[in-house]
Every structure is written in structure tokens, then in C-alpha cells.
Amino acid sequence: MSLETVQTDAEGYLANRDDWSEELAQEYATQMGIELTDEHWKVINTARAIEAESNSSPGLRKISKRSETPIKAIYQLFPDGPAKLVAKIAGIPKPKSCL
Amino acid sequence: MKTILILGAGTAGTAIAHKLRRRLSNEWDVAVVDPSSTHLYQPGLLFLPFGDETEERILRERGSTLGKGITWHQRTVHAIDAERRRVEVVEGEPLSYDFLIIASGTEVRPDMIDGMLGDGWRKSVFDFYTLEGAKALQKALANFEGGRLVLNIVEMPIKCPVAPLEFAFLADWYLTKRGIRDKTELVYATPLDGAFTKPLASKTLGYLLENKGIQVETEFMTGEVDSEKNVIRSYDEREVPYDLLVTIPPHMGAGFLEDSDLADELAFVATDPHTLAAKNAERVFVIGDATDLPSSKAGSVAHFQADLMTENILRAIDDKELEPSFDGHSNCFVETGHGKAMLIDFNYETEPLPGQFPIPGIGPLPLLKECRRNHWAKRLFRLVYWHALLPARPIPISPTMSLAGKQLSAAAELGGE
Numbered sequence: 001m002s003l004e005t006v007q008t009d010a011e012g013y014l015a016n017r018d019d020w021s022e023e024l025a026q027e028y029a030t031q032m033g034i035e036l037t038d039e040h041w042k043v044i045n046t047a048r049a050i051e052a053e054s055n056s057s058p059g060l061r062k063i064s065k066r067s068e069t070p071i072k073a074i075y076q077l078f079p080d081g082p083a084k085l086v087a088k089i090a091g092i093p094k095p096k097s098c099l
Numbered sequence: 100m101k102t103i104l105i106l107g108a109g110t111a112g113t114a115i116a117h118k119l120r121r122r123l124s125n126e127w128d129v130a131v132v133d134p135s136s137t138h139l140y141q142p143g144l145l146f147l148p149f150g151d152e153t154e155e156r157i158l159r160e161r162g163s164t165l166g167k168g169i170t171w172h173q174r175t176v177h178a179i180d181a182e183r184r185r186v187e188v189v190e191g192e193p194l195s196y197d198f199l200i201i202a203s204g205t206e207v208r209p210d211m212i213d214g215m216l217g218d219g220w221r222k223s224v225f226d227f228y229t230l231e232g233a234k235a236l237q238k239a240l241a242n243f244e245g246g247r248l249v250l251n252i253v254e255m256p257i258k259c260p261v262a263p264l265e266f267a268f269l270a271d272w273y274l275t276k277r278g279i280r281d282k283t284e285l286v287y288a289t290p291l292d293g294a295f296t297k298p299l300a301s302k303t304l305g306y307l308l309e310n311k312g313i314q315v316e317t318e319f320m321t322g323e324v325d326s327e328k329n330v331i332r333s334y335d336e337r338e339v340p341y342d343l344l345v346t347i348p349p350h351m352g353a354g355f356l357e358d359s360d361l362a363d364e365l366a367f368v369a370t371d372p373h374t375l376a377a378k379n380a381e382r383v384f385v386i387g388d389a390t391d392l393p394s395s396k397a398g399s400v401a402h403f404q405a406d407l408m409t410e411n412i413l414r415a416i417d418d419k420e421l422e423p424s425f426d427g428h429s430n431c432f433v434e435t436g437h438g439k440a441m442l443i444d445f446n447y448e449t450e451p452l453p454g455q456f457p458i459p460g461i462g463p464l465p466l467l468k469e470c471r472r473n474h475w476a477k478r479l480f481r482l483v484y485w486h487a488l489l490p491a492r493p494i495p496i497s498p499t500m501s502l503a504g505k506q507l508s509a510a511a512e513l514g515g516e
Contacts, residue, residue, distance in 0.1 A: 010298075053369070054363070054369075054391050054392070054393065055372055055392075055393050055447070056392075056393030059254045059256070059290070060254070060290075060320060061254055061349065061364075061365070062363065062364050062365055065364035065365075066364055071320070071322070071334055072322075072334060075334045075335055079335070081292075081318045081335075083290065083291075083318065083320070084292060084318070094292065094296075095255060095290075095291060095296075096291065096296040096297060097255065097260045097261075097291055097295075097296045097297075098260045098261065098297070098395045098429065098431075098443070098445065098451070099260070099261055099264070099295055099296070099297055099300045099304070099433070099443060099451055
């Protein structure tokens with residue numbers, strides 16, 4: 001499945017997390033002008049793992065602690081708003097509040 | 100004698116203690132562990148900074164909130180030893196248990212942000228999630244003569260996620276009454292991508308920010324408070340200047356859960372979202388703000404969980420399978436200022452919807468819509484809290500969410516959740 005055929009919500013996030021694949025993540029990243037390195041993958045996989053176990057998209061501090069990547073470094077890896085970019089590439093919902 | 104040990108006697112711990120005391124025989128000791136001698140009605144902290152609430156009305160002696168038949172160990176927890184089924188305390192013998200309920204809540208941690216506790220702390224930088232912070236802020240607001248008033252959520256999750264927004268609305272009202280609204284820029288800086296993040300709320304409630312002239316700084320993750328220059332600085336080097344900063348610092352679980360196998364990186368306990376059992380230990384349950392669940396960290400959630408958890412603990416005692424009954428139900432009044440409030444009712448799956456919320460004996464209250472009745476219901480809620488919620492007397496709201504009165508079509512039209 002590619003970004004052209006996969007189901008997304010109004011803001012372009014994956015509608016079903018099970019549709020996610022590494023290829024899809026690559027496509028999202030390319031679209032954002034990000035070349036994925038091992039450092040990126042560590043952050044992405046951590047975000048996916050936390051979301052799977054807690055049913056909610058994690059904040060950056062939790063991702064940072066678990067992936068042992070300083071928040072500042074996450075900003076360098078994913079410029080222009082890492083909270084949303086990481087969620088989009090990782091195929092999980094954007095971080096939300098209750099209202 | 101068998102023991103149910105409850106760590107923390109806040110809203111969740113106190114309510115579940117009362118519930119279990121009523122349902123269990125005298126062969127059970129129902130015991131809470133809490134070092135603090137007072138119980139704080141936390142929703143009152145929203146009104147205290149504006150002089151609309153008093154310390155006397157929101158603080159009670161802990162003993163008076165626990166009542167007969169509940170043991171109170173006034174101790175500080177050091178660690179949980181789940182294998183040996185006991186809790187180590189800072190001074191004294193370890194406390195053994197048959198079942199453990201973690202109700203130790205969450206704490207604000209201004210120490211986690213560079214400069215937050217610097218020279219400006221409680222001079223120009225305030226929190227209102229603590230009694231001391233709210234009291235100090237009351238004085239600062241009374242002396243405020245205009246300038247930039249900045250509300251800042253450092254990161255999620257936080258207690259009562261709508262409280263910062265309510266604070267901004269109430270500040271607009273307060274400054275208007277004092278005749279200095281036109282001399283004040285009101286700014287709301289959030290790490291999320293909007294003040295409202297759910298599809299329906301974003302669409303229908305944006306007018307509140309616009310009408311009240313509240314500026315929103317989005318995706319702002321505070322890395323530093325610079326109280327020499329009076330700016331907050333984000334990780335991507337944006338600066339928001341302030342004259343008065345009202346910050347909601349990062350939240351973490353209780354200190355004794357940091358680095359525990361039971362908890363995550365922020366010391367929130369890994370919890371089954373439906374049975375409320377701890378994921379990483381036997382005979383341990385988790386209630387209220389201490390969980391890592393995506394449900395709101397709010398008093399109503401603790402109340403609903405207490406209802407459902409009581410049944411599950413009785414099942415566990417009888418060696419029966421737990422019911423996956425908790426659905427993330429939350430029910431909150433949202434102050435919008437000028438004597439009005441909204442009511443929102445939602446769960447894990449259903450976002451806050453418009454409609455009417457039926458309450459037997461009281462009548463329907465409008466959902467996701469401002470009205471005066473909701474404001475008065477919120478103000479009267481303090482009495483419901485002390486007299487019904489804490490002692491876990493029945494209130495006429497189901498612990499699981501009901502769709503009765505809700506306009507499902509509203510979400511469908513938006514393609515929302």
C-alpha cells in the first residue's frame with residue numbers, strides 16, 4: 001500500500017495504524033524532505049511502541065527518555081514540529097487533548 | 100485480618116476506600132497511606148487566583164474525609180515490593196497487603212524545566228496547580244496592571260486538561276471586570292497544534308478564543324524559562340515574552356514510582372485500560388491520575404473508576420475473572436467566563452459531542468455549549484465533592500458513558516471520531 005492508496009484522515013495521518021509499513025514511513029518522510037537514518041528510526045519505533053502499549057500518542061519527553069535521544073536532537077531530526085511529524089511518519093494519531 | 104492497601108488519599112484513593120469499606124466484611128482492613136494531613140479540593144484552584152474561592156472552603160483535615168473503619172497510615176511511601184506483597188515506607192515497618200491500589204496521583208514538576216524555578220519563580224512566574232502557587236498568583240493578579248499575560252502548557256499529559264483554557268477564559272473576564280482587559284495581551288502557548296484538538300471542538304469552539312481576543316501560540320514546547328529577559332523559549336528557539344507567566348509545569352507520577360518496573364518513563368503506572376489492573380504486577384490495581392491511560396486525569400474519571408474497580412476487586416477476592424468495564428468515561432464542566440460554562444461528556448472512543456446531558460432529578464444540561472446553568476452547577480459541585488463524591492455516595496451519573504441525548508450526527512457530518 002502506498003500513500004496514494006492508503007486511507008488517511010483530513011490532516012493526512014494514517015486512518016488505521018495496521019496499514020503502516022516501513023515503506024509508507026519512507027514515503028511520508030520523503031514528502032516532508034526528511035531522509036531517514038538509524039537515529040530517526042529509533043525515535044519512530046519508540047513512538048510506535050509507546051502508542052501500542054498505552055493507546056495514546058506519546059509526548060516528546062517520553063519518546064526522548066525511552067529512545068535515549070535528547071529532545072533537542074529530536075528537533076534536529078524532525079524540524080518543523082517533531083510531535084506531529086513523528087506521529088505522521090510512525091502512523092499513529094497526532095497528540096491530542098480531551099477537547 | 101486481610102488488607103487492602105491504598106497508596107494516596109486524594110480524590111481517587113478516598114472514594115475507593117469508602118466504597119470498599121462499605122462492601123467488605125470486618126475481616127478486611129481497608130487502609131490508606133498518605134503523609135499529608137489535609138485534603139485539597141483541587142478544582143477550587145482554578146477560582147482561587149481570581150479571588151472567587153477561599154482556602155478555607157477547599158481544604159479539609161484528612162481525618163474528617165476518611166471516616167470510621169478506614170485505617171490511615173500517615174507515612175511517605177518509599178517503594179512497592181510486589182513480589183513480597185508489601186510497601187516500604189520512609190520511616191517505620193513495611194506495610195503488607197493482600198491487594199494494593201495505587202492512587203498516588205501526579206505531581207507538577209517545575210524543576211524539570213531550565214530556569215522555571217529561577218529568580219522569577221512566584222514573582223513573575225506562577226503555577227496554579229498547587230495551593231501555594233494559586234495563592235501567590237492571587238496576589239500577583241491583584242497587583243497586575245496590564246501587559247502580557249501568558250498561559251503556558253509545557254507538555255501533556257496534565258491534570259484536568261481543560262483547566263488552562265478555563266484559566267484563560269476566566270482571566271479575560273477578570274481583567275474585563277477590573278477595566279484592564281484592553282491593556283492586556285492574553286496569550287495561550289501550547290505544545291499541541293491548537294487550543295482545541297478534537298475535530299468538533301476545533302470547529303465549534305474556535306469563536307471563544309476569537310471573541311475573547313486570546314492569541315494562541317501552537318506547537319510550542321517550552322525548553323527554558325528566562326526570567327532575566329522575561330521570555331519562555333521553545334526547543335525550536337521561538338521566544339514568547341511575558342510580564343506575568345502562568346505555567347502548567349510537566350507532570351509526573353509519584354516519586355516512589357520513578358524507575359519502578361511498574362511505571363513508565365514519567366512514573367505513570369502501566370495499567371490495563373479496561374480492567375484497571377496493573378500490567379506488571381499481580382494483585383495490584385491503579386486508579387485516578389496515577390495511571391498511564393489516555394483517559395483524562397480528572398476527578399470524574401477517578402469517581403467512575405472507583406465504581407467499576409470496586410466490582411473488580413470483589414471479583415479478584417473471589418478469584419473470578421476481571422470485567423473489562425472501564426471505557427475512559429469523563430465528565431467535566433468547562434468554565435468559559437462571564438458566568439457561563441460548558442459541559443463535556445466523552446470516553447476513549449467518543450469525542451465530546453453536542454446535545455443534552457440527562458441527569459435524573461436535576462434535568463438535562465446542554466453539552467458542548469455555553470450556558471449559565473452549567474456555571475452554577477460547576478460552582479455547586481464543591482458541595483457534591485465533599486458530601487457525595489469523596490465518601491462515594493451514589494450520584495445519578497453512569498460510570499460508563501451513555502449516548503443518550505448526544506447528537507451523533509454532529510461528528511458524522513465532520514467525519515470526526
